[in-house]
Amino acid sequence: xxxxxxxxxHIEALLMGEIPQFISHDGSDEIxxxxxxxxxxxxxxxxxxxxxxxxxxxxxxxxxxxxxxxxLMGSPFKELHSKLLNLTWQAGxxxxxxxxxxxxxxxxxxxSFNSMVEALDLKDRxxxxxxxxxxxxxxxxxxxxxxxxxxxxxxxxxxxxxFPGVELCSIYKPMDQVGGDLFDFITFHEENKIGIxxxxxxxxxxxxxxxxxxxxxxxxxxxxxxNSSSGFLQFINNGLVGLSGDNFLTAFYGIYDSFSQVFSYxxxxxxxxxxxxxxxxxxxxxxGTIMGIMNDIQIEEREIxxxxxxxxxxxxxxxxxxxxxxxxxFEEIMVQKVIPEISHLPVADLLERLYKSMFDFAxxxxxxDDVCIVGMEIV
Amino acid sequence: xxxxxxxxxSLPAGSMGDITIGxxxxxxxxxxxxxxxxxxxxxxxxxxxxxxxxxxxxxxxxGKMAGVQFCSSRIEQGLEFNDFISTLQREMxxxxxxxxxxxxxxxxxxxxxxxxxxxxxxxxxxxLNETVCVYDEGFLAGIMSCYTGRDFEAREVDCxxxxxxxxxxxxxxxxxSA
Numbered sequence: 001x002x003x004x005x006x007x008x009x010h011i012e013a014l015l016m017g018e019i020p021q022f023i024s025h026d027g028s029d030e031i032x033x034x035x036x037x038x039x040x041x042x043x044x045x046x047x048x049x050x051x052x053x054x055x056x057x058x059x060x061x062x063x064x065x066x067x068x069x070x071x072l073m074g075s076p077f078k079e080l081h082s083k084l085l086n087l088t089w090q091a092g093x094x095x096x097x098x099x100x101x102x103x104x105x106x107x108x109x110x111x112s113f114n115s116m117v118e119a120l121d122l123k124d125r126x127x128x129x130x131x132x133x134x135x136x137x138x139x140x141x142x143x144x145x146x147x148x149x150x151x152x153x154x155x156x157x158x159x160x161x162x163f164p165g166v167e168l169c170s171i172y173k174p175m176d177q178v179g180g181d182l183f184d185f186i187t188f189h190e191e192n193k194i195g196i197x198x199x200x201x202x203x204x205x206x207x208x209x210x211x212x213x214x215x216x217x218x219x220x221x222x223x224x225x226x227n228s229s230s231g232f233l234q235f236i237n238n239g240l241v242g243l244s245g246d247n248f249l250t251a252f253y254g255i256y257d258s259f260s261q262v263f264s265y266x267x268x269x270x271x272x273x274x275x276x277x278x279x280x281x282x283x284x285x286x287x288g289t290i291m292g293i294m295n296d297i298q299i300e301e302r303e304i305x306x307x308x309x310x311x312x313x314x315x316x317x318x319x320x321x322x323x324x325x326x327x328x329x330f331e332e333i334m335v336q337k338v339i340p341e342i343s344h345l346p347v348a349d350l351l352e353r354l355y356k357s358m359f360d361f362a363x364x365x366x367x368x369d370d371v372c373i374v375g376m377e378i379v
Numbered sequence: 380x381x382x383x384x385x386x387x388x389s390l391p392a393g394s395m396g397d398i399t400i401g402x403x404x405x406x407x408x409x410x411x412x413x414x415x416x417x418x419x420x421x422x423x424x425x426x427x428x429x430x431x432x433x434x435x436x437x438x439x440x441x442g443k444m445a446g447v448q449f450c451s452s453r454i455e456q457g458l459e460f461n462d463f464i465s466t467l468q469r470e471m472x473x474x475x476x477x478x479x480x481x482x483x484x485x486x487x488x489x490x491x492x493x494x495x496x497x498x499x500x501x502x503x504x505x506x507l508n509e510t511v512c513v514y515d516e517g518f519l520a521g522i523m524s525c526y527t528g529r530d531f532e533a534r535e536v537d538c539x540x541x542x543x544x545x546x547x548x549x550x551x552x553x554x555x556s557a
Contacts, residue, residue, distance in 0.1 A: 069541040070508060078537075079544040082494050085482035098461040104468075105478055105496075 003029040019048045050074045145177035152178050155216045161185045163194045165258045167377040169348040179370035180208025181316045192259045199251035200316040229253045229266035230299040240292035249291040264303035276311040276343045311377045318369035322362045347377035439517035446521020489552035494545045501539040510538035
């Protein structure tokens, strides 16, 4: 095959999108054909360089690609490369929140890109406005909840009642601003009697707090019903039925008579209080179902004779169900280890240590339920 | 022509004149070709007088002074970087200096790759196989120096006159100012 045929073959290969080998010649051919072959070799170099530039460019690889300076066929690709590098930078700026970025002089693409950035800017502004509005509403809700907390704090006894021969104390920690736990001390005409009430509404927050307010109202309007532990709980139960939505209530109520030292009590689905006597721990058990669901439930009434030095710990399940990082609950360690170690302490100190132990057990993380503990000691 | 002393029209001290009064009929614009006529005749005179290296240095320094002047008079001081770039782009476009774009940004090392397309100095020139935008180099260095308050230098790595269709510059803080 003569040199001219080879040259034609190479040009055809280039036209087919191939990158042929350089044409070699020994200089024996006609000088114009040799010149043509050398020009085609330069063309092969230029096309090869452009090919090697455009291929990664088409895959979005913008770094470390180059076309040599005097390859003028590649200039439009170099311009495209430059614009893509700039677009990459601009996209990064937009990702960082700079919506002032605009593209000029790139025709239809400029219009589309700029429209996109404007739309993003608009959406971002709209979102920020919504967030501001929500934050504002949230602040209002927080303020209202603070007021609700103040009101609810007034439902809880501000101080412990003075009752001869009995030391009383309490710890009350709602999980939210307002909570569903409640305790109260019920007074009687007879100075030798005092009632201790503790309850827990299912759920937390505002709905639970509203029911708690109802319970408090029922406590203060119980009248003669307070003389009987089961009668008192029944009164509250019947008062709540139909008003508590899907929520229910657990509660314990006990009446201590300092003359007879008898503690009569009833319980409706609530945690058993713990009697601490001479180093031992006993659950104060009785039967009764949860309250607020149906009228006139079965409530057992029991009594126990207390002795000097006896302590009773009344609590809600926020105490015993506090869990550590392994999801193990506090109840077992509380009964088996914590209380035996502190049962000799005065009841107020005992409660403080008990709450701190629970808090430490939970790794210093506030409990995810309301916690209410009431202590009573016969002195 | 005379004057061995200090010029009264030196740039930083004097105003550029009130063009609305001075050119009420012709207005503020001049064709690019006239700008280039001045730029390249001046360049050639400097080349002839001082040699290419010295001439380039003079043009670079002149561009840098212009950059500082441009930045201080046209761009609000104390802008965040993104706002600064946006303003610079807009000012360059509105004043028909060039289409300015950022390709790469290394804020930590104070190093940038920027391009100036359709610039005044070289766009459309024949291929000369050498970069020619030494005045623009100084101009960009002056702008960045003015904005950051530290000395910057700029080097043109690609130019229309070397076969590119855009002029590309590496702009970075001078080692001395780091």
